Amino acid sequence: MNVLVIGTGAVGSFYGSLLAQQGVHVSVVARTDYEQVRQHGIHLESQLGNYHFVPKHVLRQAAELTEKPSYALLCVKVVEQTNRVGLLKGALGPNTSIVLISNGIDIEEEIARAFPDNELISGLAFICVTRTAPGTIWHQAYGRLALGNYPRGLSEKTRVLCALFEKAGINCTANEDITTARWQKCVWNAAFNPLSVLSGGLGTNEILSAQEPLVRAIMEEICAVAKAMGHALPADIVDRNVETTCRMPPYKTSMLLDFETGRPMETEAILGNAVRAGRNGSVPIPHLECIYALMKLRELRLAHEGNRTCL
Amino acid sequence: MNVLVIGTGAVGSFYGSLLAQQGVHVSVVARTDYEQVRQHGIHLESQLGNYHFVPKHVLRQAAELTEKPSYALLCVKVVEQTNRVGLLKGALGPNTSIVLISNGIDIEEEIARAFPDNELISGLAFICVTRTAPGTIWHQAYGRLALGNYPRGLSEKTRVLCALFEKAGINCTANEDITTARWQKCVWNAAFNPLSVLSGGLGTNEILSAQEPLVRAIMEEICAVAKAMGHALPADIVDRNVETTCRMPPYKTSMLLDFETGRPMETEAILGNAVRAGRNGSVPIPHLECIYALMKLRELRLAHEGNRTCL
Numbered sequence: 001m002n003v004l005v006i007g008t009g010a011v012g013s014f015y016g017s018l019l020a021q022q023g024v025h026v027s028v029v030a031r032t033d034y035e036q037v038r039q040h041g042i043h044l045e046s047q048l049g050n051y052h053f054v055p056k057h058v059l060r061q062a063a064e065l066t067e068k069p070s071y072a073l074l075c076v077k078v079v080e081q082t083n084r085v086g087l088l089k090g091a092l093g094p095n096t097s098i099v100l101i102s103n104g105i106d107i108e109e110e111i112a113r114a115f116p117d118n119e120l121i122s123g124l125a126f127i128c129v130t131r132t133a134p135g136t137i138w139h140q141a142y143g144r145l146a147l148g149n150y151p152r153g154l155s156e157k158t159r160v161l162c163a164l165f166e167k168a169g170i171n172c173t174a175n176e177d178i179t180t181a182r183w184q185k186c187v188w189n190a191a192f193n194p195l196s197v198l199s200g201g202l203g204t205n206e207i208l209s210a211q212e213p214l215v216r217a218i219m220e221e222i223c224a225v226a227k228a229m230g231h232a233l234p235a236d237i238v239d240r241n242v243e244t245t246c247r248m249p250p251y252k253t254s255m256l257l258d259f260e261t262g263r264p265m266e267t268e269a270i271l272g273n274a275v276r277a278g279r280n281g282s283v284p285i286p287h288l289e290c291i292y293a294l295m296k297l298r299e300l301r302l303a304h305e306g307n308r309t310c311l
Numbered sequence: 312m313n314v315l316v317i318g319t320g321a322v323g324s325f326y327g328s329l330l331a332q333q334g335v336h337v338s339v340v341a342r343t344d345y346e347q348v349r350q351h352g353i354h355l356e357s358q359l360g361n362y363h364f365v366p367k368h369v370l371r372q373a374a375e376l377t378e379k380p381s382y383a384l385l386c387v388k389v390v391e392q393t394n395r396v397g398l399l400k401g402a403l404g405p406n407t408s409i410v411l412i413s414n415g416i417d418i419e420e421e422i423a424r425a426f427p428d429n430e431l432i433s434g435l436a437f438i439c440v441t442r443t444a445p446g447t448i449w450h451q452a453y454g455r456l457a458l459g460n461y462p463r464g465l466s467e468k469t470r471v472l473c474a475l476f477e478k479a480g481i482n483c484t485a486n487e488d489i490t491t492a493r494w495q496k497c498v499w500n501a502a503f504n505p506l507s508v509l510s511g512g513l514g515t516n517e518i519l520s521a522q523e524p525l526v527r528a529i530m531e532e533i534c535a536v537a538k539a540m541g542h543a544l545p546a547d548i549v550d551r552n553v554e555t556t557c558r559m560p561p562y563k564t565s566m567l568l569d570f571e572t573g574r575p576m577e578t579e580a581i582l583g584n585a586v587r588a589g590r591n592g593s594v595p596i597p598h599l600e601c602i603y604a605l606m607k608l609r610e611l612r613l614a615h616e617g618n619r620t621c622l
Contacts, residue, residue: 210607294605
């Protein structure tokens with residue numbers, strides 16, 4: 001089986017390497033670290049042991065792959081600067097399933113519209129993993145995946161992919177209702193990602209112990225929007241998120257890591273799309289509106305700073 | 312007439328120098344810049360022309376002044392780190408009027424309780440003025456004062472002080488209801504001060520053009536709290552604040568200046584006290600709560616950073 005992983009960041013490298021371990025022919029499209037990955041492959045430092053991942057082909061563009069893959073995994077941040085449709089173009093044969101592994105709400109529709117004839121699998125990764133240098137990935141904790149067809153359902157190919165990840169030692173849930181799962185993950189993300197940035201870099205534990213009511217207010221508003229969109233979440237989801245976060249090791253969110261390294265943040269995918277859903281559904285979301293407006297101000301300020309010398 | 316100005320920051324130096332120009336004997340209590348002010352006085356650069364202010368006495372503590380003053384002007388930030396009652400102790404004779412010139416809500420009660428036998432005049436300064444170096448003040452724009460007795464009313468001594476400032480060329484309003492005036496000023500302060508810090512340093516114009524709805528939402532909540540406290544504000548106050556800010560030159564708020572120079576911020580005086588008033592009055596204030604919680608997180612982070620080398 002051929003798989004193409006687009007993006008050799010932390011997520012693409014990690015999950016691609018697991019498939020390669022199962023005998024899948026995994027090729028990658030690398031962007032900024034093309035030379036490094038082509039010459040040296042990808043080094044992974046993980047709780048599961050350190051290992052090396054040598055992709056079958058290392059490409060600059062998906063179209064360079066002559067044999068079209070069974071699955072094209074798009075593992076990139078959902079940010080304005082990244083043209084996801086452009087990255088997928090040329091990668092797809094008629095039987096290629098597109099697999100999106102990324103955070104956020106309403107991130108599938110653009111892809112579904114651009115490639116209406118390809119199966120679209122939507123995925124969520126519950127993982128702490130970071131690219132520490134070009135071609136070097138540090139898998140810090142966790143690793144669970146959830147995969148399901150967009151907008152809902154479970155195809156045979158989705159089950160096959162889940163099974164491959166399970167064989168690789170990863171807990172991979174085949175989820176009939178991945179859209180609801182996205183809202184469920186957003187409960188945590190919409191609170192801790194922006195607050196970590198707006199606080200100037202606090203960890204999740206510090207945020208929670210100092211301002212639990214704010215965290216809960218944001219989470220409750222996400223639940224209200226999800227419900228209005230037809231994706232009611234479990235009644236105890238806020239309590240569970242708070243409890244889980246208390247037990248987590250001190251953790252820097254992905255948005256904070258992006259902020260600190262001057263990379264674009266997933267503000268729209270994680271927060272903006274939830275806010276727009278809330279507005280459309282006339283759901284009162286004052287805390288989300290406030291946090292979202294502040295993130296836009298923070299981004300505006302970052303844009304003014306340009307090439308900062310001082311983070 | 313003797314006047315003691317406690318605090319040789321921007322506000323104390325500026326208004327003290329105006330009284331000295333009117334023939335008042337103005338002494339000052341200097342803290343961090345005692346040596347500079349004692350040896351060289353205070354240099355003021357102003358639209359009104361540059362000039363020099365030599366206080367009659369430069370003191371380390373108010374108690375050093377042998378002849379008790381008619382007015383003791385307390386011109387310090389209202390922050391936890393500054394013991395305002397301690398600064399006033401020893402300054403007051405039985406006929407000394409205390410004059411507070413500072414931002415914030417509910418900042419008088421602590422002083423009124425500590426010195427129940429002295430007249431208490433509460434004041435607001437509408438001014439852009441900065442201490443650029445020890446003993447050096449830059450008066451950038453504006454200068455209007457509002458003075459009134461706490462909690463309300465206008466004494467003869469308050470009128471006399473107003474007249475002195477008016478003679479010095481400053482628009483000084485004698486305000487029968489200074490508490491309402493404080494809420495009125497808070498409308499602007501509670502929005503732009505925190506947003507300038509949380510945005511990472513945007514000017515008032517940039518904040519307003521990018522996120523006017525957030526600015527208005529915060530201002531409306533301050534109006535609602537003020538009304539619940541019995542201080543209804545003019546119906547058009549939010550519109551007027553927005554219009555005025557559009558016409559102002561690009562302006563760094565006092566909280567942003569404090570933030571950038573690592574000084575304590577008036578978060579509690581400007582925002583925390585308004586939030587507590589809202590809670591006591593059961594006024595819905597989700598935007599204020601959100602902004603306040605974020606400021607507390609930002610301050611927590613600053614405390615962790617300790618002696619920052621990089622701002």
